[in-house]
Amino acid sequence: MISDVYDILPSKPGKNAKRDAEYGLYISRETMANWFDGCYDLYIYDLNQLIQKDFSKQKYVMLDENTHNIVKNKKKRSTCYELVGMSGRNEPKQIALYKFSRDRSCSIVSSMVGDHFQDVIQFDGYQAYHTYGENHEGVSNIGCWARVQVKIKEGLTTDTAYNQIKKLDSKEKQKASLEGNPNLIEFIEIKELIEGMFSIEKTLAKQEADFDEIYKMRQEKSKPIMEAIFRRAEQLKSVFPKKNKKSVALTYLLNQREYLEGIL
Numbered sequence: 001m002i003s004d005v006y007d008i009l010p011s012k013p014g015k016n017a018k019r020d021a022e023y024g025l026y027i028s029r030e031t032m033a034n035w036f037d038g039c040y041d042l043y044i045y046d047l048n049q050l051i052q053k054d055f056s057k058q059k060y061v062m063l064d065e066n067t068h069n070i071v072k073n074k075k076k077r078s079t080c081y082e083l084v085g086m087s088g089r090n091e092p093k094q095i096a097l098y099k100f101s102r103d104r105s106c107s108i109v110s111s112m113v114g115d116h117f118q119d120v121i122q123f124d125g126y127q128a129y130h131t132y133g134e135n136h137e138g139v140s141n142i143g144c145w146a147r148v149q150v151k152i153k154e155g156l157t158t159d160t161a162y163n164q165i166k167k168l169d170s171k172e173k174q175k176a177s178l179e180g181n182p183n184l185i186e187f188i189e190i191k192e193l194i195e196g197m198f199s200i201e202k203t204l205a206k207q208e209a210d211f212d213e214i215y216k217m218r219q220e221k222s223k224p225i226m227e228a229i230f231r232r233a234e235q236l237k238s239v240f241p242k243k244n245k246k247s248v249a250l251t252y253l254l255n256q257r258e259y260l261e262g263i264l
Contacts, residue, residue, distance in 0.1 A: 055097045056114035060088030062122040063112055085112045106131045125256050143259030152191050155246035183239050186232050187246055193229045197222050218264050230257060
């Protein structure tokens with residue numbers, strides 16, 4: 001059934017020319033989109049409402065959004081958003097919730113968790129999530145270390161000196177080249193410290209640790225690592241040019257500190 005749908009799903013011009021010639025059938029993108037909308041309204045909407053109801057009862061959720069360009073007509077496109085919600089790994093009901101929105105207003109959070117959510121939301125720092133937490137008593141906002149990790153890696157992969165050093169054919173040569181760039185060494189150490197925290201989280205997940213075990217491990221092992229990360233970030237924050245990707249990463253890290261420490 002799925003392959004049958006994809007066989008007639010229009011995408012690029014000319015893709016379905018053979019089909020059109022063979023069957024004398026042309027189905028426009030707009031018509032196909034309307035079919036999918038109709039199927040959703042008839043068969044999926046009620047199920048989606050039940051899933052969202054269960055999602056709003058979760059104690060720990062993770063929210064994010066992705067940008068999509070939507071074709072309004074042949075000449076005009078608009079930017080819209082796909083919202084993604086995931087259950088925390090210890091939630092009894094594991095849910096992945098997807099929604100579509102034409103904007104990134106504060107209402108997008110309510111569309112995911114409702115207006116009476118009173119527990120933990122983990123997110124990447126977007127202001128709408130902050131606003132929701134400020135306006136809803138009992139909500140705890142927690143930052144996203146995965147987003148920090150992405151930004152730190154971007155800071156390194158866009159660094160000319162770092163890329164040249166990585167091309168050297170031995171670790172000894174790489175280490176020798178780094179010795180003349182102490183600020184880059186400190187930045188790399190931040191990356192390695194973050195990787196250390198993720199290693200701890202992987203161990204906890206593998207052990208299927210409960211909340212008490214997670215709390216204990218994070219206090220004993222993750223907290224000192226986190227303190228070292230912020231200490232190095234404070235030392236480096238004014239070293240790199242403002243528009244440099246390393247500077248952007250450090251600014252994000254320090255601005256989100258209150259929420260990133262929330263995992264402790």
